[in-house]
Amino acid sequence: MPALLRLLAVAVFAQGTSEFVLAGLLPGIATDLGVPLARAGLLTSGFALGMVLGAPVMAAAARRLAPRWALSGFLAVFIAAHVLGAGTGSFALLLTSRVVAAAANAGFLAVTLSTVTRVVPAGRRTRALAVVLGGTTLALVAGVPAGALVGDLLGWRATLGAIALLCLPPLVAVLVAAPARPAADAGTGAAGTIGRELASLRARPVRLDLALTALVNGATFGSFTYLAAVAAGPAGLTGGALPALLAVFGVGALLGVTLAGRIGDRHGRRLITVTGPALVAGWALLTWAADAPVALWVLTPVQGALSFALGSTLVARVVATADAPTMGGSFATAALNVGAVVGPVGAGPALDAVGAGGPFAVSAALVLAAVGLWGVVTVRARRASRAARADRQPGGPAGDRR
Structure with missing residues (x-):
């Protein structure tokens, strides 16, 4: 894998940490800025909204730029928004900085997903995407607990500042190693007009993959958001067991993304066919055993692995099947965040x-x-394939016409 992809994953790690860590910092923010906790919760909603709307809008705005300048621009805005947020005493300005950071995050991820298809061979794209998306799972495992710890020790402003600092090495890497030509000039697909790209995204297979991505990610974050509340309530977990359970989910997610990266290029359809029903079964089991600590500890990493193996495979399919070199990644990003909302x-x-x-x-x-x-x-698809084979057989409709 090119070193650039690993540094892009570092940026995705920092951005994922920024997205998820704020939930643990809200009490400190509310106290420091003198706002009710419910109003402080708008910071997480604003970030999610910025991600959903920002992905297609930012990708469209940057589609004529080379990835080098698009990625570096989005990273620079993301860093500046965090510096501004860390230094402000105004809740309104902090909320604005979160929306701007989310839009830049969405644009960065969208362009990153599209850029992967240009810097690795076709047969390794799922693995490359897994490396990049692994940054998100590492954010769940390490970034969120570390960010929360920094917030407890030094305050929420220090957490935002640390996230900004973490994005500096990827910014340098992008300026040095990212492609310097726009996708529209690289001879890839139908990049001539944005209308042609959007038309390709309306194709039935792409729409299916986008819908599946939103549904699966909705399931993932629907349960993950309330996992600690369930564990602390009926299951009776307390103290360090709660962050440990969340970290276990993240470990499973990282393993799932890694697995998908290893086999997704060759066995993507089979992986979807197997992991989907297994994921349904796991969530159903947790529905009936949510108050059992043993069930939570056993099934949480399994569900994390299945969720992210399936989700990353679907994202790879969107990017691979859409003839949209500049917009495909943006709609995959939007689908992920529609589910997360x-x-x-x-x-x-x-x-x-x-x-x-x-x-x-x-x-x-x-x-x-x-x-x-x-x-x-x-x-x-199988019926259509069988009909086509029968049509080609001697004596079939095509044979009769001959």
């Missing part, structure tokens, strides 16, 4: 209405819908 929105009321198993039940339903969509499309 919708999943918790559905899981929260389920927790209140059903109890500890509610979020897991919502996750099971979302993945079940994804499995159903995949199954219908697979069956139709």
Whole structure:
């Protein structure tokens, strides 16, 4: 793997940490800035909204730029937003900085996903994407706990400053090693106009993969968002067991992304076919065993591995099948974040209405819908393939015409 990809993964790690760590910093922010905790919670909603809207808008704005300048520009804005946020005493300005940082994050990830297809051979793209997306899983394992620890010891401003510093080495790497020609000039696909790229994203296989990505990620973050609340409530976990459980989920996620990277290029369809039903079964089991600590400890890493193996494979399919070298990554990013917004929105009321198993039940339903969509499309594809083979046989319709 090129060294550039690993440094891009460092940037994704820092950005993922920024996205997830704020939940643990909200009490300190609310106290420091003199706002209610519920209002401070708008910082996480603002970041999610910036990610969803920012991915296609930023990618479209940067599509005529070389990846070197697009990536470095997005990273520079992301760093500046964190420096501004760390130094402000205004909640409104902090919220604005979070939305701007999220939009830059979304643009950076979208261009990164598209750039991967240019710097590695076609047969290694899933593995390369796994390296980059591994930054997100490492953020769950190490970045969020470390950021929370820094926040506890030095304050939330220090956490934002550390995230900005972590992005400096990737910024240098991008300026030195990222492609210096725009994708539209690189001879890849139908990059002539944005209309042609958007038309390719409306193709049925691409729309399917985008829908599956949103459903699976919605299930993942619907349960992950409330995992600590469930564990601390009915399951009775306390103290250091709660961050440890979240870290175990992250370890499983990292293993899942690694597995998908190893086999996704050759066995992507089979991986989707196997992991989808297994993921449904795991969420269903947790629905009925959410109050059992043993079940949480056993199934949490398994679900993390299955979720991210399936999710990263679907992202790779979007980038590979869409004839959209500058916009494909943006819509994959948007689909991921639509899921990250919708999943918790559905899981929260389920927790209140059903109890500890509610979020897991919502996750099971979302993945079940994804499995159903995949199954219908697979069956139709097999029928079409059999019909085509029969048509080519002697005595078939094509043979009769000959």
